[in-house]
Amino acid sequence: MIRVLLVDDQHLIRAGLRMLCEAQPDIEVVGEADNGRDAITLAARLVPDVVVMDLRMPGVDGISATSRIIADRPGARVLVLTTFGDDDHLYPALTAGACGFLLKDAPPTELLEGVRRAATGDSPFSQEVLRRLVQRAVHARTGPPSPVTGLTAREQQVLELVADGLSNGEIAERLHIGVTTVKSHVTSLMTKTGSPNRVRLALFARGL
CATH class of the missing domain: 3.40.50.2300 (Response regulator)
Known part of the structure; x- marks a missing residue:
């Protein structure tokens, strides 16, 4: 409950x-x-x-x-x-x-x-x-976005889908992987990008 x-x-x-x-x-x-x-x-x-x-x-x-x-x-x-x-x-x-x-x-x-x-x-x-x-964020940005480095190919896929607003379940279905695996990737992405939550991670994915 x-x-x-x-x-x-x-x-x-x-x-x-x-x-x-x-x-x-x-x-x-x-x-x-x-x-x-x-x-x-x-x-x-x-x-x-x-x-x-x-x-x-x-x-x-x-x-x-x-x-x-x-x-x-x-x-x-x-x-x-x-x-x-x-x-x-x-x-x-x-x-x-x-x-x-x-x-x-x-x-x-x-x-x-x-x-x-x-x-x-x-x-x-x-x-x-x-x-x-x-x-x-786009209007507020004064310089070019920082490149996303140090990510695996799968993490890059997950990052792009997070930026599109998909849930963990939707990402799992789209990539044909388990929800637990998606959660692990999202956690890793937050750590690597210094994003405290999912929205900030999505903004990072947009280069903002």
Whole structure:
């Protein structure tokens, strides 16, 4: 059972997420918070598998809350649920330790799959979010990209598919290898590229 903590200052969004999650046999909502301060307290007390985190909240925002939660428990999985207007918060949230990003208008199936992927150590993110991150990085870049060196041919294949937004399962199917093997390659790629999470790895693959 995947234990989930919902954090959003809008009651209707939390209620909708709770109904969506609780309709699944493998997901349990163990708590809710409408601000970052309570999220930090509940995350420490309830030890959820996944924290679904809004970014814009009064008082302690989602970025600060994510940073505190990760600092207290480095293995915590914080999945950001964002909107198109939250681009300026994405990079700070990455730095804070968020494992993935989904859009609030994503289909229910994508939201649920994101929670499941986050719980298994994957880093789900909407392709739209990745495209926007890449576009911003492209505009900000002042020099040519650094070459990718020291990678095996298989790691290069995996890296390119990560950049396309594919999950570990999708990469395994595309390359006809096991999911565990894909996870090993992704871990190795993060180490070799100094990428703290999957989104940063995708940006690295784009030369950003």
